[in-house]
Amino acid sequence: xxLLLNPxxxxxxxxKLIWLIxxxxxxxxxLAQSGxxxxxVVDHVAICVKNLKKxxxxxxxxxxxxxxxxxxxxxxHQWYSLGNGVKLHxxxxxxxxxxxxxxxxxxxxGSVHEFAKxxxxxxxxxxxxxxxxxxxxxxxxxxxxxxxxxxxxxxIEINSPAPKK
Numbered sequence: 217x218x219l220l221l222n223p224x225x226x227x228x229x230x231x232k233l234i235w236l237i238x239x240x241x242x243x244x245x246x247l248a249q250s251g252x253x254x255x256x257v258v259d260h261v262a263i264c265v266k267n268l269k270k271x272x273x274x275x276x277x278x279x280x281x282x283x284x285x286x287x288x289x290x291x292x293h294q295w296y297s298l299g300n301g302v303k304l305h306x307x308x309x310x311x312x313x314x315x316x317x318x319x320x321x322x323x324x325x326g327s328v329h330e331f332a333k334x335x336x337x338x339x340x341x342x343x344x345x346x347x348x349x350x351x352x353x354x355x356x357x358x359x360x361x362x363x364x365x366x367x368x369x370x371x372i373e374i375n376s377p378a379p380k381k
Contacts, residue, residue, distance in 0.1 A: 260295070260303035261321065263370055264311035268294055270367045271306050278338050279323070279372075311368055317345070320363065320371035328352045328360040328376045340364050354378055 265271040272294050275281045281296035284303060292308040304321075325331045332350070335342045342364035344353040352360035361375045 258302050260305045261298070262305040262307055263368070264309045265306045265368050266308070266311050267367065268292060268306060268308040271308075274367050275304070275306065278334065278340065315365075315369045315371055317347075317363055317371045320373050322373040322375060325374055325376050328362050328374055331374050331376075332362060335362075335364055 268291070272283075275294075275296055276283065281298070281304065284295045284297050286293050286295050294306045296304040296306070298304050329352075332342060332352075342362050343349060344351055345361060345363060346353070347363075350362075352362050354360055358378045359375050360378050361373055363371055363373050365371055
């Protein structure tokens with residue numbers, strides 16, 4: 217293969233051979249690692265929302281999530297990137313139920329205190345895990361946490377490393 221890559225020893229047409237190998241053979245190796253595995257990976261998390269416009273404003277303006285393509289191309293679904301290929305799928309529907317704080321979606325930020333300012337600017341109530349203070353919960357592993365709810369009552373945790381003392 218080094219003969220094909222060295223321009224001084226490469227024969228005419230060998231570059232076409234390299235491209236042919238790359239185009240036809242390498243994708244098969246890549247697919248073998250992900251397409252045939254029996255181990256699942258997260259693709260998306262779906263939530264039911266009562267008012268898609270209100271939820272879209274929340275997830276774009278407050279959470280700063282980036283919208284991604286809607287495969288349904290309709291007005292009752294909105295998709296967002298959560299990073300690393302994972303998406304959040306908001307589906308407008310007849311949603312009911314109470315969501316306990318233990319069932320939450322968690323995002324990490326650089327500073328919980330700075331993110332709390334964003335919540336305050338949007339008049340969104342937030343608290344620590346116990347719900348008795350706006351002061352973040354300090355976990356045993358040194359992570360600070362705050363909790364708040366989206367327009368449909370889903371709990372969201374924001375966390376960051378505690379500042380070094």
